[in-house]
Amino acid sequence: RWMRFIHTSRFVGWMVALLTLFTTVLLVVFSQRTDEFFLTVDQIAPRPIFSQIAFSYTDEDATKAAKNAAENATPPAYQIRMQDMARDVELFASQLEDLAAPSAPRLPKPDQDRLAQLWNQRLSSSLTGDDMPLLIQMPDKAEVIRVVRALIWEIGRRGIEEPEQFVDPNLNINTYVGETPTSRDLELRRAGDFYSVQEARDQLARQLRRRVSLPDKYYPVLEKAVLGILRPNMSLNEPMTERLKAINRDRVQPVVLKIEPGRALVNRGEKITKSRIALLKAYSEAKNARDKAENMFQQYCGKIALIVLLFVAGILVLSSQLFRNHPTTNREYALLASIVLLQLLVARVVLDFSAIFSWPSPGLVPYLLMPAFGPMLTTVLTNTRRANLIALLTSFFLSILADNNFIVLVYSVVTGVVSVNLAKGVRRRFQIMKAGLGAGVAGMLCALAFAAYLQVDPPSALWQGMASIIAGLISALMISSVVPVYEWIFKVTTDLRWLELTDLNHPLLRRLFMEAPGTYHHSLSVAHLAEAATEEIGGNSLQARVCSLFHDIGKLVKPEYFTENIRGRENPHDNLAPHMSALILVAHVKEGVNFALQYRLNPEIIDVIKEHHGTSKIFYFYHRAKQLEKDALEGSKILNLPEEDVPRVDEETYRYPGPKPQTRECGVVSLADAVEGASRSLGHPTPQRVEAMIKEIVFGKLKDGQLDECSLTLNDLNKIAESFTFNLVNMLHARVSYPKDDLEPEKSAPEVPAASS
Numbered sequence: 126r127w128m129r130f131i132h133t134s135r136f137v138g139w140m141v142a143l144l145t146l147f148t149t150v151l152l153v154v155f156s157q158r159t160d161e162f163f164l165t166v167d168q169i170a171p172r173p174i175f176s177q178i179a180f181s182y183t184d185e186d187a188t189k190a191a192k193n194a195a196e197n198a199t200p201p202a203y204q205i206r207m208q209d210m211a212r213d214v215e216l217f218a219s220q221l222e223d224l225a226a227p228s229a230p231r232l233p234k235p236d237q238d239r240l241a242q243l244w245n246q247r248l249s250s251s252l253t254g255d256d257m258p259l260l261i262q263m264p265d266k267a268e269v270i271r272v273v274r275a276l277i278w279e280i281g282r283r284g285i286e287e288p289e290q291f292v293d294p295n296l297n298i299n300t301y302v303g304e305t306p307t308s309r310d311l312e313l314r315r316a317g318d319f320y321s322v323q324e325a326r327d328q329l330a331r332q333l334r335r336r337v338s339l340p341d342k343y344y345p346v347l348e349k350a351v352l353g354i355l356r357p358n359m360s361l362n363e364p365m366t367e368r369l370k371a372i373n374r375d376r377v378q379p380v381v382l383k384i385e386p387g388r389a390l391v392n393r394g395e396k397i398t399k400s401r402i403a404l405l406k407a408y409s410e411a412k413n414a415r416d417k418a419e420n421m422f423q424q425y426c427g428k429i430a431l432i433v434l435l436f437v438a439g440i441l442v443l444s445s446q447l448f449r450n451h452p453t454t455n456r457e458y459a460l461l462a463s464i465v466l467l468q469l470l471v472a473r474v475v476l477d478f479s480a481i482f483s484w485p486s487p488g489l490v491p492y493l494l495m496p497a498f499g500p501m502l503t504t505v506l507t508n509t510r511r512a513n514l515i516a517l518l519t520s521f522f523l524s525i526l527a528d529n530n531f532i533v534l535v536y537s538v539v540t541g542v543v544s545v546n547l548a549k550g551v552r553r554r555f556q557i558m559k560a561g562l563g564a565g566v567a568g569m570l571c572a573l574a575f576a577a578y579l580q581v582d583p584p585s586a587l588w589q590g591m592a593s594i595i596a597g598l599i600s601a602l603m604i605s606s607v608v609p610v611y612e613w614i615f616k617v618t619t620d621l622r623w624l625e626l627t628d629l630n631h632p633l634l635r636r637l638f639m640e641a642p643g644t645y646h647h648s649l650s651v652a653h654l655a656e657a658a659t660e661e662i663g664g665n666s667l668q669a670r671v672c673s674l675f676h677d678i679g680k681l682v683k684p685e686y687f688t689e690n691i692r693g694r695e696n697p698h699d700n701l702a703p704h705m706s707a708l709i710l711v712a713h714v715k716e717g718v719n720f721a722l723q724y725r726l727n728p729e730i731i732d733v734i735k736e737h738h739g740t741s742k743i744f745y746f747y748h749r750a751k752q753l754e755k756d757a758l759e760g761s762k763i764l765n766l767p768e769e770d771v772p773r774v775d776e777e778t779y780r781y782p783g784p785k786p787q788t789r790e791c792g793v794v795s796l797a798d799a800v801e802g803a804s805r806s807l808g809h810p811t812p813q814r815v816e817a818m819i820k821e822i823v824f825g826k827l828k829d830g831q832l833d834e835c836s837l838t839l840n841d842l843n844k845i846a847e848s849f850t851f852n853l854v855n856m857l858h859a860r861v862s863y864p865k866d867d868l869e870p871e872k873s874a875p876e877v878p879a880a881s882s
Contacts, residue, residue: 138455145462146436152469153526154428164397164405165488165589169580174391176384180411186400187380195373200297200313202365203284206358207302210281213354216247218270221350224261249353252346259346263339272337273351276329280355284319287357291316299369306365325355384408402487431525439518460615461503461511468499468519471603472526485592488585491530492572492592496523496537497544497564498600504548505557505608506617512548516541536571540597543567552620552667558601565597618727623667626674626727633678633724643689644680647801648673650856654797658848659790662841669790672733675726676794679717679734683709689805703750707743707779714738714781732788737795738781739831747779785834792835793845796823800849810857816850823849 164170238254245252252260263269282302291298294317301310320328330348339347384390390404391397472494479490500516520537527533544564551557569590576586611617629638637645652673659669684690686697686709698706717734754774786792799822807814823846826832837845 134455138458141455141459141462142440145466146433148466149436149469149522150429150432152466152473153432153522154425164402165486165581165585166397166399166402167582168397168488168585169582170391170393170395170397173389173393174405176386176388176390176408178412178415179386180384180408182382182384182404182407184380184382184400185403188377191380192374192377195377196370199366199370199373200299202299202301202311202362202369203359204362205282205284205300205302206360207278207281209356210277210354210358213248214274214277217273217351217354220244220247221260221266221270224266244350248350249356250351251349251353256346256349259343260350263343263347265339269337269347272333276332276336277354280320280325280328281358284359285322285325285355285357286319286359288321290357290359291319300359319359322355322357326352329355406487428525432522435518435521439514442514456615460506460611460617461515464499464503464515465519465522468496469522469526471495471498472523476526488581489589489592491527491532491536492568492589493596494523494527494533494537495596495600496520497540497561497568497597498603500541501544501548501557501560501564501600502604502607502611504545505551505604505619505621506611509545509549512545513542516545532575536568539571540564540568540593550620552624554605554621557605558598561597561601561604562594563597564600565594568593568597616728618668618729620665620667622727623665623671626671627667633720634674636681637678641680641684641687641690643692644677644684644687647689648677650801651676651794651797653856654801654849654852655794657852658797658845659793661844661848662789662793664789664793668729669793672730672790673794673797675721675730676733676737676798677713677717678720679713679715681720682713682716686710687713703746703753704778707746710743710746711781733791733794736784736786736791737798739785739795740780740783741826741829741831742776743779743781747774747776750774750779785831787834789835789837789841792832792837795831796826796845797849799826800853804853804857807857810854812850812854815854815857819846819849819853
């Protein structure tokens with residue numbers, strides 16, 4: 126009861142409409158503003174674009190270039206290593222102090238040579254054995270050690286470079302001494318300020334003569350002993366250099382340009398670059414922000430008014446044209462409304478993603494909105510007339526969503542209408558992919574046409590075409606995913622599902638084959654007749670076939686009480702009163718509904734089980750009951766009994782409870798069932814007799830009012846009768862009589878050719 130109220134109540138219908146309108150306004154009006162220009166990189170600007178407002182623009186390219194320049198200008202960081210020199214100085218001091226021992230002056234010549242060799246190995250000096258006596262005799266060794274320590278530290282701290290380590294003497298270098306420096310320890314110097322190895326040693330020699338007072342003969346030996354301590358001590362510290370580059374890069378401020386009103390943002394014929402795209406995006410954002418602040422209420426009111434007008438127009442077309450001859454429920458309205466909202470949601474996600482992440486480029490966005498999704502889904506779930514309306518309606522909504530973009534409007538109409546025609550009659554999943562690909566190709570042609578008109582460069586035009594194809598394929602994949610969900614929620618049966626139900630291995634059909642073979646073959650014949658006739662009148666032939674297969678499953682309860690299953694056995698109705706026989710026949714409808722509910726068959730199948738007999742009369746048992754009534758009346762006269770004591774035959778007892786067929790497909794199944802059953806009684810089924818029988822049954826049901834509620838026209842009935850005649854004549858064709866061979870023995874049966882079976 127509640128479900129009937131929800132499906133048929135006008136109040137619920139209006140609530141569905143208002144909720145759909147409200148959600149559409151939310152998706153379309155209150156959305157992220159998009160780039161109004163939709164230009165692509167390398168496209169030739171078809172017209173000049175001037176700034177209408179003053180705004181600030183952060184030039185990302187200039188900022189990036191400034192940061193890169195600051196990074197490239199960062200001097201590298203070099204460490205001046207003093208550890209090795211300090212160690213060697215201490216080793217020099219230790220060895221020089223050892224030479225001051227009392228035994229040192231008395232060293233023999235071989236020992237002096239060995240001592241010189243050891244000194245050279247440790248300090249990279251160039252002493253000989255003859256130099257050792259002078260080192261031993263050198264006065265004031267403590268002062269010499271002190272001065273050498275100081276000079277090595279002073280010269281080493283300045284830095285000693287490798288040969289040709291710095292080619293440019295003017296190169297700036299950051300230097301530091303130590304292991305864990307901070308930015309305060311860094312000293313900025315020129316590469317020309319560093320010593321070469323020879324310069325460092327020359328400086329050490331000069332300073333020794335200046336700061337150490339010794340007789341001249343000792344200086345050459347002292348220089349030989351200490352000059353080897355000075356070696357290259359500068360190494361590049363890459364981590365420190367990268368940190369310095371990052372610091373300098375972060376210190377660069379964004380490059381902000383002030384754009385005045387009237388300034389040309391893009392000139393006609395100019396090749397669009399990434400920087401121009403960024404400038405136009407910033408201009409659009411600034412302009413949209415100003416418009417929101419100044420005219421937000423007016424803009425929102427205008428958009429809402431447009432949406433309401435389009436919505437009302439769509440409802441008027443929907444109710445006056447598409448549902449005129451078709452009873453509808455709120456569930457069907459909700460189905461179409463959900464498709465429109467889902468289409469807008471998909472487009473909204475694409476637009477917002479592009480606006481937030483600046484990808485893909487604005488020129489590709491119109492071709493990625495997937496406008497074929499809604500129309501194709503409507504075609505698969507309902508029919509092409511409704512789908513074409515959805516295609517037009519969503520096209521206008523999408524163009525408003527994209528800031529009244531003409532490209533979006535044309536592209537959506539083209540791909541939507543093409544997708545509807547390609548998805549018509551889809552019965553397999555791969556056909557949806559073909560329809561999506563076809564819609565994508567149509568969109569690609571539309572994109573190429575706009576590319577030629579707007580002078581888009583060939584690579585960008587190719588990308589736009591590819592985007593259209595990708596959008597079409599993604600739409601097809603999404604449809605394949607959501608169709609089962611729609612079938613479950615809205616109790617819709619698509620041709621995809623009808624095709625699955627034609628499988629004769631369904632448990633109910635298997636039972637029918639095993640337990641009621643006559644009914645099974647009757648159902649197959651009815652399915653053949655109904656499918657062909659429905660195809661002739663433009664109905665859903667697949668639905669008619671499936672419903673025919675299941676229309677008599679209720680006969681599984683008492684199959685032996687139905688004529689087609691009695692073959693060769695005693696008729697159980699001979700021992701029953703007519704009204705009991707009628708009750709058994711009528712009961713197969715109720716039993717069929719129970720089976721259908723138990724096996725969760727589609728609502729359309731259940732409707733056909735209920736309606737395929739309508740309220741028609743069970744003529745055989747009705748006439749039998751009338752004959753018994755007549756005999757009883759005559760007997761009462763003979764016995765002088767009052768006629769009132771004779772029970773009267775109630776015609777309603779011999780009629781099916783209904784309802785009458787409500788759809789064209791159900792009407793065809795009802796006619797096919799009656800025609801196929803009656804054809805079994807034809808003794809000599811000539812074409813003329815078959816045609817006469819069919820017309821009598823078809824127009825007899827029309828006269829009885831059984832077809833009043835299924836919208837079949839007289840033209841449809843004539844086509845149905847012609848189809849029945851053609852197919853039934855071929856089904857009941859007579860075989861050629863094969864003559865016997867007189868020479869063949871009588872006991873030998875004639876061989877039947879394989880073609881005749």
